[in-house]
Amino acid sequence: MAPWDLDIELGKIFASVVYLLIGFAFGFILESAGFGDSRRLAAQFYFRNLAVLKVMFTAILVAMVAIFWASGIGWLDYEDVWVNPTYLWPGILGGLIMGVGFVFGGFCPGTSLVGAATLKLDAVWFVAGAAVGIHGFGETVGLFEDFWYSGDLGRFTLQDWLGQPVGMVVLGLVVIGVIMLWAAGLLRRWLYGDADER
C-alpha cells in the first residue's frame, strides 16, 4: 500500500528523476497561475486579486479530499504519511515574520524561484535576501534552541485536536473554504467594484 519509499523502490537515481519531475510540474503550475509576478501575489493582501487564496485553498482542499478518500478505500496508509509535526510557538512566530516578509517582498520562497526562473529581477533580489535569511537562521538558532523546540505536540492533527471523525473535519474544511472564497470575492467587489482582477 502507498506511500512508498521511492529511494528503495526505484533506486536513488530514478527516485531523483521523479522528484525532479514533481518539482517541474510544481514550478510549471505556479508560473501558469501567474505566481512569478510579485504584483499579483501582493495584491492578495489588498483583496485586489484573489488568485493566491483561490489557488492555495483549491489545492489544499483537492489534495485533502483525495488523500482521505484514498486512505478511506485502503489505497493509502495515512499513518505512514508524513504529517508536519507541530511546534506551536516557533511555527506561529515564523508564520507572522513570513507574513510581514510577504508584503515587503512580494513573494514566498517557492514563487520567488519561479519569478527568478523567468528573469524577474525583483525575484532575484528576493532569492538573494531569502538566502541571507536562511543562512542567518542556521547561524543564530543556537541562541534560542529552547524556543525553537517549544510547544512540541508531535504529530498532532485537526481530528485529534477536535476529537471528531476525520470525515467531519474534511467536510467542515471544504465548507469553510468555499464560504471563505465566496466572502473574499464579495469583499473584493465591495472594495474595487467589478473591475478585472489585476
Next chain:
Amino acid sequence: MSRKITPQRYWNPYVAGALLGLLLFLTFFLTGHGLGSSGGVDRMLVAVQDLIVPRHVDTTPYLASMAGGERNPLDHWVVWQVVGILLGGFVSGWLRGRVRLETRHGPQITPRTRWAMAFLGGVLMGYGARMARGCTSGQALSGGAVLSVGSWLFMLAVFVGGYAVAWLLRRLWQPGRNG
C-alpha cells in the same frame, strides 16, 4: 507601466489550484510527504558552506543535521524538487513569452526601491520559513492537506502578519488613487 507585448493569460486560478492539488496528492501518494521549497534552498546553501567552513558546519547542530561529517546535504528529495521548480517555471514562462528581464513593481515606487524591499522581504521570509520549519509549500500546502494543526496555525499566522502590515505598506503595491 503597461506591457508592450501582451503575454498569454494566466490559467484560471481554480483550474491551477485543482491541478496543484492533484499534484500534491500524487506526491503524498508516491512519496509519503508533500512539496517543499525553502528547505531545498537551505540545503544548497549549507552545501556551499560545508565546502568553505566544514568545521563550523560540523559543530553547529542545525547545520550538522544536514551536512555533519560525511553527510551530503544535497542528497535529499527537496533539492531535486527545487531544481525542478526552476526548470518548470522557466519552461512555462518560456512557452508563454513571459521570460523577460524586468522588474515587477507597484506604480508608486521605482525598480530600485522594489529591489531593496524584495531583498528585505526575502531576508524575513527566509528566516521565518526556517523558524517555522517550512514555507508556503512545505507547511501551508503540504501540512494543511494532511491536517496538521501546526500547519493550519502557521497559515493563519502568515495571513495575520501580512494583513497587519499591508495597510502601512500600501505605497509599495497599490495604485496611487486607491491607496
